[in-house]
Amino acid sequence: xxxxxxxxxxxxxxxxxxxxxxxxxxxxxxxxxxxxxxxxxxxxxxxxxxxxxxxxxxxxxxxxxxxxxxxxxxxxxxxxxxxxxxxxxxxxxxxxxxxxxxxxxxxxxxxxxxxxxxxxxxxxxxxxxxxxxxxxxxxxxxxxxxxxxxxxxxxxxxxxxxxxxxxxxxxxxxxxxxxxxxxxxxxxxxxxxxxxxxxxxxxxxxxxxxxxxxxxxxxxxxxxxxxxxxxxxxxxxxxxxxxxxxxxxxxxxxxxxxxxxxxxxxxxxxxxxxxxxxxxxxxxxxxxxxxxxxxxxxxxxxxxxxxxxxxxxxxxxxxxxxxxxxxxxxxxxxxxxxxxxxxxxxxxxxxxxxxxxxxxxxxxxxxxxxxxxxxxxxxxxxxxxxxxxxxxxxxxxxxxxxxxxxxxxxxxxxxxxxxxxxxxxxxxxxxxxxxxxxxxxxxxxxxx
Amino acid sequence: xxxxxxxxxxxxxxxxxxxxxxxxxxxxxxxxxxxxxxxxxxxxxxxxxxxxxxxxxxxxxxxxxxxxxxxxxxxxxxxxxxxxxxxxxxxxxxxxxxxxxxxxxxxxxxxxxxxxxxxxxxxxxxxxxxxxxxxxxxxxxxxxxxxxxxxxxxxxxxxxxxxxxxxxxxxxxxxxxxxxxxxxxxxxxxxxxxxxxxxxxxxxxxxxxxxxxxxxxxxxxxxxxxxxxxxxxxxxxxxxxxxxxxxxxxx
Numbered sequence: 001x002x003x004x005x006x007x008x009x010x011x012x013x014x015x016x017x018x019x020x021x022x023x024x025x026x027x028x029x030x031x032x033x034x035x036x037x038x039x040x041x042x043x044x045x046x047x048x049x050x051x052x053x054x055x056x057x058x059x060x061x062x063x064x065x066x067x068x069x070x071x072x073x074x075x076x077x078x079x080x081x082x083x084x085x086x087x088x089x090x091x092x093x094x095x096x097x098x099x100x101x102x103x104x105x106x107x108x109x110x111x112x113x114x115x116x117x118x119x120x121x122x123x124x125x126x127x128x129x130x131x132x133x134x135x136x137x138x139x140x141x142x143x144x145x146x147x148x149x150x151x152x153x154x155x156x157x158x159x160x161x162x163x164x165x166x167x168x169x170x171x172x173x174x175x176x177x178x179x180x181x182x183x184x185x186x187x188x189x190x191x192x193x194x195x196x197x198x199x200x201x202x203x204x205x206x207x208x209x210x211x212x213x214x215x216x217x218x219x220x221x222x223x224x225x226x227x228x229x230x231x232x233x234x235x236x237x238x239x240x241x242x243x244x245x246x247x248x249x250x251x252x253x254x255x256x257x258x259x260x261x262x263x264x265x266x267x268x269x270x271x272x273x274x275x276x277x278x279x280x281x282x283x284x285x286x287x288x289x290x291x292x293x294x295x296x297x298x299x300x301x302x303x304x305x306x307x308x309x310x311x312x313x314x315x316x317x318x319x320x321x322x323x324x325x326x327x328x329x330x331x332x333x334x335x336x337x338x339x340x341x342x343x344x345x346x347x348x349x350x351x352x353x354x355x356x357x358x359x360x361x362x363x364x365x366x367x368x369x370x371x372x373x374x375x376x377x378x379x380x381x382x383x384x385x386x387x388x389x390x391x392x393x394x395x396x397x398x399x400x401x402x403x404x405x406x407x408x409x410x411x412x413x414x415x416x417x418x419x420x421x422x423x424x425x426x427x428x429x430x431x432x433x434x435x436x437x438x439x440x441x442x443x444x445x446x447x448x
Numbered sequence: 449x450x451x452x453x454x455x456x457x458x459x460x461x462x463x464x465x466x467x468x469x470x471x472x473x474x475x476x477x478x479x480x481x482x483x484x485x486x487x488x489x490x491x492x493x494x495x496x497x498x499x500x501x502x503x504x505x506x507x508x509x510x511x512x513x514x515x516x517x518x519x520x521x522x523x524x525x526x527x528x529x530x531x532x533x534x535x536x537x538x539x540x541x542x543x544x545x546x547x548x549x550x551x552x553x554x555x556x557x558x559x560x561x562x563x564x565x566x567x568x569x570x571x572x573x574x575x576x577x578x579x580x581x582x583x584x585x586x587x588x589x590x591x592x593x594x595x596x597x598x599x600x601x602x603x604x605x606x607x608x609x610x611x612x613x614x615x616x617x618x619x620x621x622x623x624x625x626x627x628x629x630x631x632x633x634x635x636x637x638x639x640x641x642x643x644x645x646x647x648x649x650x651x652x653x654x655x656x657x658x659x660x661x662x663x664x665x666x667x668x669x670x671x672x673x674x675x676x677x678x679x680x681x682x683x684x685x686x687x688x689x690x691x692x693x694x695x696x697x698x699x
């Protein structure tokens with residue numbers, strides 16, 4: 001262990017010392033280590049990292065948790081009324097069977113479980129897909145994940161199968177007495193004609209500083225359909241780096257909805273490759289940033305084939321000194337004709353000090369395409385506020401009504417009613433600045 | 449009910465109201481007319497509490513209270529209603545939720561319990577019928593995608609919902625065809641009682657055929673320069689404002 005009081009590459013690698021319990025094969029591991037050795041932490045000069053103040057993370061000296069599964073039953077777990085999901089729980093980056101309920105599904109030929117177990121059970125699938133996207137060495141953190149991540153979720157749907165229940169992946173950090181670095185490594189493989197829905201949620205069990213470094217690769221084969229809801233409601237001391245890569249084949253559909261509600265620094269890197277024709281991808285998200293939050297969404301959608309469609313809608317409010325980034329690039333490859341791409345980012349600034357960097361970009365090399373992008377950042381419409389107030393509605397409630405309506409645009413796109421209702425309930429309370437004890441993250445999330 | 453004494457107001461350093469005196473009693477309808485730029489809409493805005501206007505002098509007493517001390521929402525709860533000349537579109541905010549929030553606040557102010565969802569919907573239905581608002585409101589956002597006529601009818605509908613004691617109609621007739629005008633005026637007339645009063649701001653006599661005023665005031669250069677009965681409106685329709693302007697300018 002290093003005694004430095006600042007995180008450096010060297011003490012980061014030293015944390016893992018001679019660990020051999022990583023998921024990757026030795027070659028991937030070696031390449032990832034090489035990448036780390038050859039690259040620095042991203043800084044203000046690094047492309048796509050200009051506004052992500054990584055010093056917020058590197059000023060802490062993290063430790064890693066010992067190699068043990070979490071044996072305690074978590075009391076009062078995060079619960080969404082009526083969700084009726086298959087739950088798979090990770091605590092400090094390790095699968096916690098006692099807190100999970102995956103038995104029922106594993107009687108079928110679908111697999112939902114830890115990647116460690118999945119690797120043993122489906123070695124060919126693992127070999128075919130794991131670490132085959134370029135996101136794994138996209139930056140020093142994703143490389144660190146490739147080099148040393150020890151666990152995560154593995155979901156495998158063989159041809160013509162369907163998951164009727166949502167798979168809810170819960171990542172808990174217990175934060176006990178230590179600044180923990182947690183690595184989650186997930187793999188989702190959906191073969192031809194399959195359908196699934198995933199909810200991932202992040203929760204802290206204490207106030208302590210924690211860094212969640214997650215890499216997820218999702219492979220959608222022909223005509224498969226996946227929905228993914230991401231709920232980011234960790235405590236105020238949480239850092240989250242979330243690398244997500246979606247690889248879509250012909251006729252597949254993907255939809256994500258990312259809700260970012262708290263955390264000191266949350267960065268989502270989302271890459272979608274539309275490899276086959278007639279793919280559709282809908283990326284939606286909302287954020288309620290306040291205090292000193294830094295919330296970043298970096299998106300890249302690569303239209304690599306003809307007749308595909310992608311839509312993006314990200315909306316959020318930024319209060320106090322919070323800083324939000326939305327960098328999104330849609331790339332349309334040469335000869336990828338008849339593509340349709342839409343990007344929209346809308347922000348409402350609630351304070352004079354809040355900042356937004358919004359940059360939807362298009363890079364098009366085909367001539368028969370339809371692409372549109374837009375970005376707006378402004379304050380709440382004063383005329384509308386006055387109008388509401390002249391009807392007897394207090395300024396605070398008038399603001400709530402308007403912000404609720406603003407964010408609702410994104411939430412209504414979620415199909416899962418239980419999760420949708422939960423979000424509506426949560427943001428309504430959050431906007432009214434009412435605290436709800438114990439709804440999420442065990443009494444410490446400011447959304448609660 | 450309302451007593452305005454020597455009211456002066458400015459916007460961005462420009463004085464718009466230069467000393468208004470007006471007293472309104474329960475049961476009365478007052479029409480305010482005047483040429484463009486005379487300060488009619490400013491008066492309506494100042495009564496509702498729009499903060500872009502700076503009141504530089506004078507007093508407004510409403511039911512014994514100093515109105516200028518109250519926020520726009522407090523004025524509404526005390527019984528003042530402004531029907532906007534240009535009702536604001538509020539994307540995403542449903543009319544039902546909006547009215548629900550408003551009615552709840554008004555009831556709270558009166559010390560009444562909130563209505564149940566069923567009671568509220570019934571109440572809304574009654575008021576819709578009263579003002580002959582046929583448009584479906586369920587699931588629609590406030591004023592969004594409404595035609596000019598629908599927006600004005602929606603203002604009168606809100607007025608019916610909130611049952612104000614003093615309503616200020618700011619050019620409610622602008623942009624309405626004759627049928628819509630009749631419907632809007634009918635709504636206003638139905639809401640009239642011996643305990644309520646109205647200020648009707650208009651450019652045209654036409655509206656006053658349907659909402660018959662007890663008093664007509666002419667506003668010019670931020671002052672009331674002439675007052676009279678309903679016949680004054682007819683006179684203005686015939687002769688225009690030139691004579692009144694000349695007379696006022698002489699002074």
